[in-house]
Amino acid sequence: MSIKPGSFLQLAAAHLALLAYTALALFPVGLILINSFKERNAIFRTPFNLPDAETFSVAGFETVFGRGAFPSYFLNSLIVTVGALLLIFIAGTMAAHALAEYQFPGNTLLGLYLAVGIMVPIRLGTVSILRLVVSMDLNDTLWALILVYTASGLPLAVFVLSQFMRQVPRDLKDAARVDGASEYRVYWMTIPLIRPAIGTVMVFNMIPIWNDLWFPLILAPGERSKTVTLGAQQFLGQFANDYNAVLASLTLAAVPVVILYILFSRQLIQGLTSGAVK
Amino acid sequence: MPASKRKSFPWHIVVFLAPAVIIYTLFMIYPLIDSLRLSLYTVEQQGGPEVFVGLGNYQRLFTDPFWQPQITRAVGNTFEFFLIHMFVQNPLALLLASLLSSRFIVGRSIYRTLIFTPSVLSVVLIGFIWQLILSPVFGRALFAQIGIKLPPLLGQAETALPVLSLVSVWQWVGVPMMLFLAALIAIPDELIEAARVDGATGVGVFWRIKLPLIMPTVGIVAVLTFVGNFNAFDLIYTTQGALGAPDYSTDLLGTLFYRTFFGVQLQLPNPTMGTAVAGVMFVIIFTGVLIYLFTWQRRLLRNTVEL
Structure with a gap:
């Protein structure tokens, strides 16, 4: 034309x-x-x-490397992000498989129950989350953050993954069953088949977890459990007049995310433009 | 159900569902419900037992001379914050998306990747970057180099909230842009081609063909903007602190919630009043989502049926 x-x-x-x-x-x-x-x-x-x-x-x-404990903050952020993503992957694919594969009483209702969390921000329950975390003796630990981010990431993950799992051909699974595969084996077999969807869900969850300020501030403000976002926020407040240090710490905190973004931008954009918002 | 099938209970279904249901219920659903329950209780003296007061906390929130100005201001500011996103961010996103959706644009994926970059950075970084750019020290030097005398935009009560809303718009515009772009690309070329043959101009095609077809996305973007901005906190806390400086002019429901249950400076932490603030946020968000579900979605459904 x-x-x-x-x-x-x-x-x-x-x-x-x-x-x-x-x-x-x-x-x-x-x-x-x-x-x-x-x-x-x-x-x-x-x-x-x-x-x-x-x-x-x-x-x-x-100044940043001399005064701030940035390497350990980075490590904390990494553990929290990877830990939460791993749990979202395991629990999310398992639940999505159950909802997509088996007809059991309450299937639809359970799907709806798990989907409620897509629209309700988990932050509104913060007071009770803090109490719960303190009662489990998990405050100022990375576990508190991992579990909260898993809970808030699961609704969308289960919703999107179960849509994709429904598209896996039945014949394939039934053939495996005839060959004597257990239900667990059938589940494990479907994972590689929906790999693109899993990638999208992971990247989609990764960035908000890495960048979150609210829960690190409330659940894990201790020096040993501080994430890089909270560490940067406090460091910047403290050294507000040391412009060299402020600019350097802004650069340092932005670089890992920008690198991840360059590596994964395709998955992220696919996620935004396809399943994640259906 | 035949006895032979009943004898083997499908344990595997339970095993598959248990991790997700347990974590989600324990760390999301239970806290949300418990938080609403707590908003009906109060502590009469520091460290004392929690006493049931019904809607007493809410009544206090909206009538007490200490709380009433704070909650009404925070609700008003949050609405302003939301409306600026709704009417600046979303039209801008639609404009960028329709420019990018043109079939003749070369480099679409480069543009959208670059425009999306601010959305992947943490709000903390974005907040500090703009605070620095608009600061009376660095910012004044910066704008002086291009011949502009910079007023203290974040230090004045009249300008702080609109300027921060625009900073947030600047950061997040990439998200609705992607959603609009996906919807625009999905429109079949034949439809647009047919309209062009009938003599429609580019603008005409946009208003008469494209916009009606992407209405479902417009609705999703609107409800996401609403939910996302009604629990905004990070940007204000980072740039203006938990008190929504200057003079509470940038205080949102998110910062009021934090301040109330966590305490700040001279204000003691008050978890039960905090849950009441969260309750107000919950009611507002829930109402917004319901309005979306029962008006927008229903109208769309009816339209599809008529087609």
């Missing part, structure tokens, strides 16, 4: 608008990045310039 002359101008205008908005979306992040590698005077004198031989400095990063 040929492009009409009038639509060339339209196309140029569309690109111009998109470029302008992309610049607006990226410039704050870029600004932080370039200034985190500059010495203090240059940050204020010429904030828009790239660091050069004269203005280059890593003083901020030295």
